[in-house]
Amino acid sequence: MARILVAGGSLGGLFVANMLLRDGHDVRVIEKVKGSMNGRGAGIVSHDALVNALERLDLDVQSTLGVLVPGRVLLDGSGNALQKLDMPQVLTSWSRLYQILLEAFPAERYLQGVAVQRVEQDEREVRVSASRDNSELTFEADLLIACDGIRSSIRQQVFPNTQPHYAGYIAWRGVCEESLLSDFTLNSLFDYFGFCVPADEQIIGYPVAGPNNDTRRGQRAYNFVWYRPMPQGDELRNILTDADGNHYTQGIPPHKVSWRQIAKAREDARNLLSPQFAEILEKTAQPFLQPIYDLASDQVVSGRIAIMGDAAFVARPHIGMGVTKAAEDATAISDSIRLYGASSQAMAAYSEKRLRAGRSAIQRARWLGDYIKSADSSSKSIVHRQHLMVNETAIDLGRYSHLSTFKENEHFTLNGIADPKN
Ligand SMILES: Cc1cc2nc3c(=O)[nH]c(=O)nc-3n(C[C@H](O)[C@H](O)[C@H](O)COP(=O)(O)OP(=O)(O)OC[C@H]3O[C@@H](n4cnc5c(N)ncnc54)[C@H](O)[C@@H]3O)c2cc1C
Known part of the structure; x- marks a missing residue:
């Protein structure tokens, strides 16, 4: 021993x-x-x-680990499904x-x-x-x-x-309650591992258990990660600065993200993302962000x-x-x-x-x-990249x-x- x-x-x-x-x-x-x-x-x-x-x-937690999705869906900017892929996967959460x-x-x-x-x-x-x-x-x-x-x-x-090593982009993240979403978003996106890939950006999302690890229909939540390019410099500095002017070099705590930055992200979501993802951004109580690093x-x-x-x-x-x-x-x-x-x-x-x-x-x-x-x-490049994302992001190798x-x-x-x- x-x-x-x-x-x-x-x-x-x-x-x-x-x-x-x-x-x-x-x-x-x-x-x-x-x-x-x-x-x-x-x-x-x-x-x-x-x-x-x-x-x-x-x-033995397989049956209570999380939410099973049947596959993936790629949405265009108008919310239409461009591609569907059968790929069952269980999505769990850090808390669980x-x-x-x-x-x-x-x-x-x-x-x-x-x-x-x-x-x-x-x-x-x-x-x-x-x-x-x-x-x-x-x-x-x-x-x-x-x-x-x-x-x-x-x-x-x-x-x-x-x-x-900073990757040159950030991710907006958050979790939106299922009960707040419109039927349109619930029917066309919620049950899937979803993607929307505007030029140079990408949002992915999937359903997870709601509060108290509840996986019942109506009680779940939708988790999203929205990658946005951001070179090192003033823009990155601003987004990592809270509403009182305090700067967090290594990542800003979720509750400190400036409400102005959240408002700006929601506005960009309405202009760039499918309406389903824009709605999710709008209705997430506290989106937070994280600069992407690798090590x-x-x-x-x-x-x-x-x-x-x-x-x-x-x-x-x-x-x-x-x-x-x-x-x-x-x-x-x-x-x-x-x-x-x-x-x-x-x-x-x-x-x-x-x-x-x-x-x-x-x-x-x-x-x-x-x-x-x-x-x-x-x-051609955008279509290639879209398919790459859907077919290869977070797959079980x-x-x-x-x-x-x-x-x-x-x-x-x-x-x-x-x-x-x-
Ligand atoms: C609170 C929290 C929430 C997370 N949420 C997500 C998520 O939603 N999605 C996702 O993909 N990944 C998330 N992660 C990251 C994920 O947990 C990790 O990628 C994965 O678990 C492997 O990381 P790790 O356990 O090695 O390190 P981490 O998860 O980073 O944990 C490091 C731990 O070490 C502790 N620690 C740091 N310094 C010291 C010290 N000097 N002395 C003692 N303890 C120290 C930290 O408090 C932390 O608990 C989260 C991590 C944390 C801590």
Whole structure:
């Protein structure tokens, strides 16, 4: 039995903590947020690999995971269906997954309000200094697993050169209650994974459970993500500034988004998007926004420290893999520890498996996202891009890889760092 400390108690942290605890290890999670994190997330696309990771924890939640859509629909600017595709998929939500994973983990091992400050290690153990309110705490462990997100303070200490990379566009996001929508939108869009692709932009949406994870008709909600190009500069600065003039470089909290920016986005939605999506924007109580980044690591292990989930790799959201990738990282770490114990061999085996997967996810997501910045606005190019989006966005590669036209580039470099295997 090894002492394993998991830093970050979101979905990635809870996946790995639950797996390692079931394998008999002494696991604790430290999470900097105090109090409930529930209700903070939005929609999540599920893949078979995510369900497999839940099943590994003996959590049979398939029937209550989320909302099943029969397929996809592409709408034009007038709201007509340009393309339909049969592609059943279950859409879940951050809150639902968080609830499932948190309930499965012993509360006394999940320590909230504890923020990692510094890490040190030697050949015997790893030591973590953390703060809780105004006091300092120290944790000793055989292994530290960093699941502390894209701005990971642990990664910044061990691999300071690995930094998030702005993609050149933002996403407006939100969740609109089903009961507010017109029959037109309910009948032509609501039950589908929907797309509308005006030149250089893209909105996608899908139904998710409503409050209290209610999946009954009339009680659900529609989750949307609207990608809009925005180069670094004044426009980006303005949109990340609240109505009182405070600027948030790394992303503006949902409730701080300026009402002027929301009004402007709704006006643009009326002019650019299908009426169904414009209505959804109009009736979403609090649309929020997020600049899109990706993050590519060239190392995920340093001695007794393993980095996983968003702390290690963040692919742009087009592949819908953030949570599934974290679940796969968790599975790979747990498998490696089962095989080799809490040892350097286990760390090496994890790194070997997941570096390649992380690189591949980043590459595929950049390929899908790059069309947003494409300068080619010919109708041929637009039609090609529309079909690409519908056929390849957030597909479950375990089931539909035969539909994908993506080809991995062997000479791909991450943030200018050459892949050491090439
Ligand atoms: C509240 C919340 C809502 C989200 N909603 C969505 C969503 O709607 N759709 C979607 O696709 N993805 C969402 N995500 C991202 C999604 O959860 C991740 O892509 C996925 O779970 C893998 O990320 P992760 O668990 O590795 O990191 P994250 O989910 O980013 O979690 C990192 C965790 O580490 C904690 N942390 C950070 N620094 C420290 C520190 N110094 N000490 C201790 N703890 C620390 C953070 O508070 C956070 O809980 C959300 C994340 C969060 C935290």
